[in-house]
Amino acid sequence: xxxxxxxxxxxxxxxxxxxxxxxxxxxxxxxxxxxxxxxxxxxxxxxxxxxxxxxxxxxxxxxxxxxxxxxxxxxxxxxxxxxxxxxxxxxxxxxxxxxxxxxxxxxxxxxxxxxxxxxxxxxxxxxxxxxxxxxxxxxxxxxxxxxxxxxxxxxxxxxxxxxxxxxxxxxxxxxxxxxxxxxxxxxxxxxxxxxxxxxxxxxxxxxxxxxxxxxxxxxxxxxxxxxxxxxxxxxxxxxxxxxxxxxxx
Numbered sequence: 001x002x003x004x005x006x007x008x009x010x011x012x013x014x015x016x017x018x019x020x021x022x023x024x025x026x027x028x029x030x031x032x033x034x035x036x037x038x039x040x041x042x043x044x045x046x047x048x049x050x051x052x053x054x055x056x057x058x059x060x061x062x063x064x065x066x067x068x069x070x071x072x073x074x075x076x077x078x079x080x081x082x083x084x085x086x087x088x089x090x091x092x093x094x095x096x097x098x099x100x101x102x103x104x105x106x107x108x109x110x111x112x113x114x115x116x117x118x119x120x121x122x123x124x125x126x127x128x129x130x131x132x133x134x135x136x137x138x139x140x141x142x143x144x145x146x147x148x149x150x151x152x153x154x155x156x157x158x159x160x161x162x163x164x165x166x167x168x169x170x171x172x173x174x175x176x177x178x179x180x181x182x183x184x185x186x187x188x189x190x191x192x193x194x195x196x197x198x199x200x201x202x203x204x205x206x207x208x209x210x211x212x213x214x215x216x217x218x219x220x221x222x223x224x225x226x227x228x229x230x231x232x233x234x235x236x237x238x239x240x241x242x243x244x245x246x247x248x249x
Contacts, residue, residue: 029076040087048087053090054098054128150194152173156172208234
């Protein structure tokens with residue numbers, strides 16, 4: 001779209017000079033705020049007395065490609081710690097301390113980081129939490145609750161390519177025929193789902209567990225509104241190989 005605008009005889013504002021950013025980049029701030037929102041949500045469900053965080057210390061090598069990969073983790077962590085301190089005291093641990101705690105209990109992390117299993121994501125969290133509460137020698141609950149935020153596309157005036165007749169379709173936004181996208185509704189055929197996009201006076205419904213689209217032609221009158229939601233969550237669906245292994249065992 002930018003390339004196409006270069007060849008149009010349309011007025012545009014002159015480019016601004018580069019200015020030094022005095023705050024966090026929006027994408028980095030959104031990632032840290034998402035973690036802070038989860039901590040605030042958990043504090044409403046459980047009495048939290050302390051947050052134990054493994055402090056991030058990325059080693060910079062003076063190479064732009066290497067340093068830029070770690071900058072989203074390093075930048076903004078102090079703001080995150082400040083937000084956590086408003087809920088409960090924060091205690092920082094180093095990476096080598098976490099490994100010592102993990103070796104003490106004989107726990108290992110899997111190399112398959114994309115698997116939605118306890119050994120890939122929660123081992124370090126468990127040993128850090130148990131260093132404060134104590135009393136356990138092995139994890140007593142390894143069930144995961146996977147939570148993902150909804151990603152909404154910002155509203156644009158229209159899509160890039162016009163449809164037949166030269167009419168450009170609208171694109172983006174957070175409203176679908178009176179429903180806020182992400183709203184949890186109950187449908188007589190598909191059960192409890194959440195609202196997605198809209199097309200030809202119909203809305204799409206998606207699964208709360210994995211986000212898979214259930215249909216694209218649900219009538220708004222058939223959807224009973226239950227509640228607003230900005231994320232979806234559920235138990236991870238085991239892969240076929242893991243399911244077969246559990247059956248054999």
